[in-house]
Amino acid sequence: MSDTVTEMNQVMAEADCLVNEQQVHSAIETMAGEITERLHDRNPLLFCVMNGGLILTGQLLPQLKFPVQAEYLHATRYRQETTGGILEWKLRPEVDMKDRTVLIVDDILDEGTTLCAIADYCLTHGAREVLTAVLVDKQHERKARPDLKADFTGLEVEDRFLFGYGMDYKGYWRNAPGIYAVKGL
Ligand SMILES: O=P(O)(O)OC[C@H]1O[C@H](OP(=O)(O)OP(=O)(O)O)[C@H](O)[C@@H]1O
Numbered sequence: 001m002s003d004t005v006t007e008m009n010q011v012m013a014e015a016d017c018l019v020n021e022q023q024v025h026s027a028i029e030t031m032a033g034e035i036t037e038r039l040h041d042r043n044p045l046l047f048c049v050m051n052g053g054l055i056l057t058g059q060l061l062p063q064l065k066f067p068v069q070a071e072y073l074h075a076t077r078y079r080q081e082t083t084g085g086i087l088e089w090k091l092r093p094e095v096d097m098k099d100r101t102v103l104i105v106d107d108i109l110d111e112g113t114t115l116c117a118i119a120d121y122c123l124t125h126g127a128r129e130v131l132t133a134v135l136v137d138k139q140h141e142r143k144a145r146p147d148l149k150a151d152f153t154g155l156e157v158e159d160r161f162l163f164g165y166g167m168d169y170k171g172y173w174r175n176a177p178g179i180y181a182v183k184g185l
């Protein structure tokens with residue numbers, strides 16, 4: 001086995017499972033209900049924030065039983081590190097968002113720098129309103145703005161380095177079927 005696979009198996013074996021698959025499913029179902037109630041008649045333009053937003057978006061979309069225009073964008077500030085840097089746009093949205101209700105979907109609101117920058121970008125490009133949906137809100141006092149919250153939050157999770165359900169550890173384990181915390185982080 002390659003060194004990387006051995007390392008990643010060990011990371012999983014030693015990780016703490018903070019939220020299991022069933023609990024994540026139920027959180028996503030609740031989010032879908034809340035989003036439906038708020039946006040069913042708004043013709044929303046949904047942006048999946050790649051890469052982390054992929055799993056939540058994929059599980060959320062089929063539960064939204066109303067017309068949704070689904071697109072993606074790619075912005076990153078952690079790359080494969082466990083601390084964040086400057087936001088780098090890898091793919092900016094090209095679709096016309098003028099006067100649209102935009103819903104940004106991502107895996108995690110940690111400090112919130114990523115979501116704030118994407119929301120500002122959408123407003124600058126003419127969106128009428130921008131709402132945000134995250135699977136996880138990490139609990140700490142380092143938010144980019146005091147009391148920063150997403151409009152739709154699945155789970156509140158402790159201040160550890162997390163992986164699973166879209167969140168990666170060094171590019172791996174986005175596929176982990178639950179929310180896990182890396183040992184010692
Ligand atoms: O709230 P913040 O502190 O800004 O962090 C949250 C962001 O960090 C992760 O992205 P990352 O930059 O790791 O890219 P990825 O989506 O490819 O994992 C995550 O997907 C969020 O977009």
Ligand SMILES: Nc1nc2[nH]cnc2c(=O)[nH]1
Pocket residue numbers: 078108110111160161162163167168169
């Ligand atoms: N994978 C991962 N990405 C993050 N981006 C910001 N916080 C986190 C985290 O805890 N885990």
